[in-house]
Amino acid sequence: MDSKYFMGVIVPLSVLLPIFIGIIKLKALLPTARIILWYLFVSAILSAASVIMGRYFHENNMPLVHLYTVLEVLLFTWYYKRLSGASKTNVFYIVLPAAFIVLCIINAVFFQSIYTYSSYTRSVEAIILMMFALSYFAKMATGNSEKKVGKQPDFYFNAGIFLYFSGAFMLFIFSNFIAANLTKHNFLIIWNIHAALLLLMYILFSIAFFKCKK
Amino acid sequence: MQKVTDNIFLLVLFAMAGTFILAASFIFFFIKYQRRINLQKEAMQKAELDYGEQLLNATLLSQEEERKRIGRDLHDDVGASLSNLKMIMAQNIEAAPGKPEYKPLIDKIITTVRTISHSLSPPGLELFGLEYALHELFDSFNAPGALHLNFENELGEQLDSLGNQTSLALFRVIQELLSNTVKHAGAKNVLVKCFVQNGNAVVTYQDDGKGIAATASAKPGMGMQNIQARLKMIHAASEMATAPGGGFLIKIILQHKAAATI
Numbered sequence: 001m002d003s004k005y006f007m008g009v010i011v012p013l014s015v016l017l018p019i020f021i022g023i024i025k026l027k028a029l030l031p032t033a034r035i036i037l038w039y040l041f042v043s044a045i046l047s048a049a050s051v052i053m054g055r056y057f058h059e060n061n062m063p064l065v066h067l068y069t070v071l072e073v074l075l076f077t078w079y080y081k082r083l084s085g086a087s088k089t090n091v092f093y094i095v096l097p098a099a100f101i102v103l104c105i106i107n108a109v110f111f112q113s114i115y116t117y118s119s120y121t122r123s124v125e126a127i128i129l130m131m132f133a134l135s136y137f138a139k140m141a142t143g144n145s146e147k148k149v150g151k152q153p154d155f156y157f158n159a160g161i162f163l164y165f166s167g168a169f170m171l172f173i174f175s176n177f178i179a180a181n182l183t184k185h186n187f188l189i190i191w192n193i194h195a196a197l198l199l200l201m202y203i204l205f206s207i208a209f210f211k212c213k214k
Numbered sequence: 215m216q217k218v219t220d221n222i223f224l225l226v227l228f229a230m231a232g233t234f235i236l237a238a239s240f241i242f243f244f245i246k247y248q249r250r251i252n253l254q255k256e257a258m259q260k261a262e263l264d265y266g267e268q269l270l271n272a273t274l275l276s277q278e279e280e281r282k283r284i285g286r287d288l289h290d291d292v293g294a295s296l297s298n299l300k301m302i303m304a305q306n307i308e309a310a311p312g313k314p315e316y317k318p319l320i321d322k323i324i325t326t327v328r329t330i331s332h333s334l335s336p337p338g339l340e341l342f343g344l345e346y347a348l349h350e351l352f353d354s355f356n357a358p359g360a361l362h363l364n365f366e367n368e369l370g371e372q373l374d375s376l377g378n379q380t381s382l383a384l385f386r387v388i389q390e391l392l393s394n395t396v397k398h399a400g401a402k403n404v405l406v407k408c409f410v411q412n413g414n415a416v417v418t419y420q421d422d423g424k425g426i427a428a429t430a431s432a433k434p435g436m437g438m439q440n441i442q443a444r445l446k447m448i449h450a451a452s453e454m455a456t457a458p459g460g461g462f463l464i465k466i467i468l469q470h471k472a473a474a475t476i
Contacts, residue, residue: 149249170230190226
C-alpha cells in the first residue's frame with residue numbers, strides 16, 4: 001500500500017468515524033463531548049480543504065495549518081473550561097487563548113510565514129494541551145468520583161489528546177528541520193507515524209462518544 | 215570541530231517514540247492507580263456494611279438474651295412467689311370469716327405473668343422446635359370467634375432443624391406479623407405455610423384483612439423494620455404482596471445460605 005494513501009486518505013477520512021458515532025449519540029452527549037464534536041467538524045472541514053488545496057489546486061496549504069492551530073487551541077480551551085466547571089468570566093480561560101492568538105500572529109508576521117509550517121506555535125500548542133490533559137488526570141487522581149475511569153467519556157478524550165500531542169510533540173518541534181534534511185521516503189515515514197497517532201486519537205474519541213449515556 | 219554523523223531520522227523517531235511511551239505509561243499507571251483506589255473504596259464500603267450487619271446481629275441477639283432472662287425471672291421467681299403466696303393465703307385465710315375472693319385475682323396474675331414470660335421467650339422453641347413453638351403461639355391468638363389460624367407444614371421435621379438463630383428469627387417475624395394482623399388488619403383468617411420451592415425452604419404468611427396501600431414514599435413502620443432486620447440477619451429474602459382490601463401476603467425464602475442449616 002502506498003504510504004501516502006494511509007496518511008492522505010485513510011486517516012483524514014477516519015475523522016468521520018467519531019463524527020458518525022457522535023451524531024448517532026448526539027442526545028446522550030455530555031456538554032464537553034459536544035465541544036469535541038465541534039472540534040472534529042472543524043478538523044474534518046480544514047482537512048478536506050487542505051487536501052483540495054494541495055492535491056487539486058497545487059496551492060500551498062500551510063496557511064490552513066496556521067488557522068487550524070489557532071482553532072484547535074480555542075476549541076480545546078473551551079472544552080477544558082467546560083470540563084473544569086470554571087465560570088464564564090474566569091480570567092485564565094480568556095487570557096490563555098487571547099495570548100495564543102497574539103503569539104500566532106507574531107509568529108506568522110515575524111518568524112514563520114503562513115506559507116511555512118508553524119512549528120513554534122504547534123509546539124507551544126502541544127505543551128498547552130498536554131498540560132491541560134495532565135491537569136485533568138491530576139484532578140481525577142485527587143477527586144472523589146465514584147464512577148470508574150473506564151466509564152467516563154472525558155477520560156478517553158484526555159487519553160487521546162495526551163497520547164497524540166505527546167507523540168507528535170517532537171515532530172512539531174523538528175518538522176521544518178526534518179523537511180529540509182530528510183529524504184522524502186523518511187519524511188513520509190515520520191508523517192505516517194503522526195497519522196497513526198492521529199488515528200489513535202480519533203479511535204479514543206469514538207470510544208468516548210460511545211461511552212456517553214443519558 | 216568534530217562532525218556530527220547522527221542519523222536525524224532515527225533521532226526524531228526515538229524522540230517521538232520516547233515521549234509517546236512516557237505518555238502511554240503514564241495513562242497505564244493512572245488506570246492501575248484508579249482501579250486500586252476503587253477497589254479500596256469498595257472494600258471499605260463492604261466493611262462498613264458488614265460492620266452494620268454485625269452490629270444489628272449483636273443488638274438482636276443481646277435483645278433476645280435479655281428477653282430470655284426477663285422471661286425466665288418472671289416465670290421462675292415471680293410465678294413461683296405468686297404460687298407460694300396463693301398457697302399461704304389458702305392456709306391462713308381459709309378459716310377466716312367472710313372468705314375474701316382472692317383466688318381468681320391471684321390466678322389472673324399468675325396467668326398474666328406466664329403469658330408475658332412466654333411472649334418474651336418462647337419456652338418450647340429450644341426444647342421442642344419451631345413447629346411446637348408456632349402451635350403454642352397460634353393457640354395464644356386463637357380466641358374463639360376472633361381469628362381463625364391455619365398452619366400447614368410441608369417441611370415436616372426439617373422445620374425443627376433450621377438452627378436456633380433461624381428458628382427464633384422466623385418465630386419473631388411470625389409473632390410480629392400476627393400482632394400486626396390483630397391490631398390493624400381486621401382479618402378473619404390467617405394461613406401460615408411452610409414448603410420447599412426450588413430447593414429453598416419457604417414460609418408464607420397470608421391474611422385476608424384490609425391490606426396496605428403501597429405508596430412509593432411510605433416508609434416501613436417499626437414492626438416491618440424489625441421483620442426486615444431479622445430476615446436480613448438470617449440472610450432470608452422476602453417478597454410482599456398487598457393491596458387495600460386485598461389482604462396481606464409475605465413470602466420468606468430461606469436461600470441457600472439459610473437452607474444450608476437445614
